[in-house]
Amino acid sequence: MATRKPLIAGNWKMNLNHLEAIAVVQKLAFALPDRYLDKVEVAVLPPFTDIRSVQTLIDGDKLRLVHGAQDLSPHDSGAYTGDVSGVMLAKLGCTYVAVGHSERREIHGEDDAVVNAKVLAALRHGITPILCVGEGLDVREAGTHVQHCTDQLRGALKGVTAEQAAGLVLAYEPVWAIGTGKVAGPADAQEVCAALRATLAELYSDEVAGTVRVLYGGSVKSSNVGEIVAQTDVDGALVGGASLDAEEFAKLSAIA
Template structure:
């Protein structure tokens, strides 16, 4: 049985003080839930959040990382650095990284390989633009991104990877794919994994939906057959809202 995962992606928001207070507020309210609870935050506060979350079921993740362990990469953070402070997860290939910072399927693959090597659980993001959706290219885009990210990934490692389907046109816009539309694409993504590996492996992979998920629509989304969680932006920035998402 796949354990649902509700992950907050704070992006470039929150101060260290605000982040610590947030973790303190949500810990009692998410204790004992059957859902995996995750907050992905800016680099500067990760160590503090890991400390604040100790003794709870709240896990902490990074929003990105480099694929090299060290070197002349000014401004980057390595998997070695994340591992040293006990970060649990890392988001890879978010559409904003692809759009603004020239992230490619090749670099996502290299980061994925390195995250697995360091035993940091990766969340691999895929999704289409509005033009691609209107051109009936959603499945083609997702297939190319999945095949690129999973290039030369061993079958035994696949179930350690979370996939987040995030249609770019729905991120931060207030627009949301219907739960049926999201589930259809996620079923297709699962089928792509089946083609790359086998059905047993594809059934073990957790696939989230992301794109203007909020307390008012999370239950409907999570009731779909193949959606295993949510990667949430804006609605994860307030403790009460995030608790509602976890306790859908």
Template sequence: MRRPVIAGNWKMHKFIADSVATALALKPLVANANHCEVIIAPVFTAIKSVADRLEGSNIKIAGQDCAPEKKHGAHTGEVAADMLRDAGASYVIVGHSERRQHYAETDTMINRKMHAAIAAGLIPILCIGETLAQREAGIAERVVRGQIEGGLRELTASDLEHIIIAYEPVWAIGTGRTATPEQAQQMHSFIRRVFAEKFDEEASRRLRILYGGSVRPDNIAGLMAQPDIDGALVGGASLEAETFARIVNYDRG
């Protein structure tokens, strides 16, 4: 049985005090959410403060990105994966569409970050997904397959036990447009099939695949009802504790 994951990506929002206040407001609201893993990804500068205040709670911390290098050194401006772990993170988002679009991250770069994250003992959340132009051109599955194969290159069977994939249709991120539950399920099922083909059937059954793209309290239950959707990577709706808590505590029927 795959345990669902509800993760909130705060992106470049909130100073340290705001981050701590939001985390502390969220803590009692999701304290009884034993049905899923709850994760928040604050900005780098707030990770340590938030992690310290949430110690002992059921809320885990993720970094929003990490450096591709495994060793410390002359990499100005980068944050190593083991530095994130040292600050209190146990997960890291890798290959988010905004990194791919705005910072020209390639599958090769993302693959290096996956290896670095795993080497540091973090659980990477690998983000994949097509743009609107790619979907309309009928190549969405080809794009997603390439991102899976590129991002997971040379990872071992043991490594694959410690990853999460997040499908983010780029055309639905921050636009208010959301893939229907059926559209999301179709791609999630495809991702699981590709994973089975590339690795093995049993590993694909254990793989957790999250949906990301304008997830809100009013659409989470429909998404989670789909057989291959194992959770959500939430953007804007995770910035307010009460709203995010409503997503975490979705109606499970």
């Protein structure tokens, strides 16, 4: 069986200016000695305006943290005012980029086709997508959440080769648990994460499915991360609110 190093990724959303970002990353690095980072990979996904500062700090101080972005354009360059391309993010040393976050799907109307184009754009430039899927409360109550999430996954992976799929990171983020304080139970997280992995096995192979890290996201904090990442098919967490507090983020990363 493949061994998957857990990943804890902090999605800062539209919070922290570039000076605050530096302070948070410095504190995080201080609180996370190598013995933890040998076991878990810790990433921060700052707003675009902070990325250069975070990159300079991580590279300059040789920190063992990695950084990424929260979104990218499906296009590489051109007349797309306000957008930021994978070419630009690659130049800023981004390892990861979140794609298909529910806030992008809801607020910016991104559908599966857009998410698919963004996944392909990230892969074109050697950036690993953290592909987010998840259901709203209505879908959860209707009991069709597994189908909903696996459909989103299939839609996002059109044209993605087995070789590309092998390096992906997925994040199961039930929309009703994001920023609400409601956490899906460990068994709920396992149910969907296992179904996502089974879908990868069906689309590609068991081998590919075994390499992909599947994260859970939704009100994760140090008090609940342990039982979530203990699930067989959960390989870490995508963390929103709790990633803004360096001490809490370090604490939950150390537990994972």
